[in-house]
Structures are given as C-alpha cells and as structure tokens.
Amino acid sequence: MADLEVLSEDGGLRVKFLLKDVTYGFANGLRRAILIKVPKLAMEDVVIYENSSALFDEMLAHRLGMLPIKADTSLFVFRDECVCNEEGCPNCTAIFTLTKEGPCTVYSKDLQMQSTDAKIADPDIPIVELLEDQRVILECSAILGVGAQHAKWQAVNGLAYKNYPVIEVGECTLCGECIEACPEKILKIKDEKLMVTDVMECSLCKSCEEACEKGAIKVNYDPRAFIFKFESDGSMDVKEILRKALEVVEKEATTFANNLPKRR
C-alpha cells in the first residue's frame, strides 16, 4: 500500500515528502500531474487603454501574465465549460484594473481587484517603471487553466524526485577517503565506525565508492521509494496542489480502467 510522509514544509511554499511502496510509473505520473494538470488562475486577456511607458504593450502584457494569482480555484470554472459561452463572466473570470501615472514604480499591488475571490500572491513585483508624464491604464482578466496549455498556469517550480538512497558499509578501514570525496558531506567517523549523517541528502553520485580502495562502501537505492520536492509560486498551498494532483491521477486511472474491455 502506497504511503506518503511529509518530511519538511516551509510556509506552504516548499515541500519535501517521501512516497513509499509505489512504482516508477506512479511516481512519474504524480510528477506530471503536479506539473501540468493542477488548475490555477493566470492573466489571459489584457486591454491596454494607454501605455506611454518604456515597455511595449506586448512586454507589459507578458509581465502581467507571469504574475502568480492566489485564489480558491473551486470558486471558478474553466471558461470553455462556463454557462457564459466563453464570453467571460464572474464565474470564470477575475478582472483587475491598473491606472498609474509617473514618476513611480508600478508594483503588482497597484492592480485593483474587481472581485474579492482572487488576489496577486506577491504584492511587491515591479511591473514597469514610469517617468514624468508616462501613464499606464489597462484592464486585464485572469482565467482558469492548466500547465499543459501554457507555463503561466503551472503552479509549481523546482519539481523533482529521486530514489531513496541506501548506503551500505562493509569492511571499512576508517581511512577517511570517502568522507573527503562526498560532495554532500554526509559521511563521518563516529565511535570508530563510518556513519551516514543524513542518508536523504545523498545524491547517488557514487564518489565514495570510487574513492574507497577496499570497495567497502556501496551506494544503492530503493526502487520503490521516492523523495519528492517542489515549490509553489504562491498561488496555492503546496498541500492543496498535491491533493489536487492526486485527485487527477485517481480520476484518470479510474477513467482508463472503465474504458478497458471487460475480461471474459
């Protein structure tokens, strides 16, 4: 039975967890679901009424598209599934407006929300710098999407997994060569014995194996245990992202099983 254990979590933005008793296929399926199948809000349409800043309209729209938007995604529906026939309504769209005149720096907190359901996750992102007599007046709308469509709808970054390392020490002469060779500095001698301080930090590089003349140290890994880590861009809590990704995996696996021809 698969088992998930959270090793560390940092303010809902970073997480490291251990997934035990699963196959490579499942681990990679989960990774892909986290990356491209978790819905979140991102800017889609930008209407620029005036822009006399140094940045082109396209550049400005692109910068707005990159902003992380924090929202309860269960309050929104995908625009192509919405009752408004893809015209944009409060069910599927969050609207922001921006009016600013220089000299000043326009930050993401200067975007005025037209609904209370969504807000910019990070208030201090510089969008553009305006000099004397330069103006930006625009309206932009954010809609729900998934990472498979565009990276702006990707809720995570730095997502990766590795196998759980297993380090075995045999006939050790305590020469200390492996301690020197280890780039992660996780080996040390304690009470006349070679010890591994934090096995999860091992990057499976096998430098210690190469350094050991006696061949006493062996680095291996557990093929059914995985250490995952990823970061959220601020649009959602990491646990929420993980829960949604697992729901996607479950849903797709069920659909697939149901579509298989029945065994006779």
Place this chain on the structure above:
Amino acid sequence: MIIPVRCFTCGSVIGSLYPKFMDMVESGMTPKEALDKLGVERYCCRRMLLSHIDLIREVGKY
C-alpha cells in the same frame, strides 16, 4: 531593461526580490550573503538577480 518577473529557467518568482537584493547590496552585504538571506537557492535564480542591469530609467527618457 527591467527585472523579469520570473526566473527564465525554473519559473520561480524573483521580481519582488530585486529591490530587496539591491538594498542589501548597497548597505554593504556581499551578493552571496544577500542571496542566501533572501532564500534564493538554485543557481538559475541567483544569476537572474546577480547579472541583471536595470536600464529602464535610461531607456524611458526616449
């Protein structure tokens, strides 16, 4: 031109860190100390802040 909103490589939000990074460096911290304090771990994000030259104020005049 202006600090990008996100890291080109990994997509982590770094735009908001640039003003803080510049304040820290101007107050006498080394860039390494400043980046470590801001929690910028990966070298892709570190180079975004480290190698950026802010030119928008100069370009904006023309």
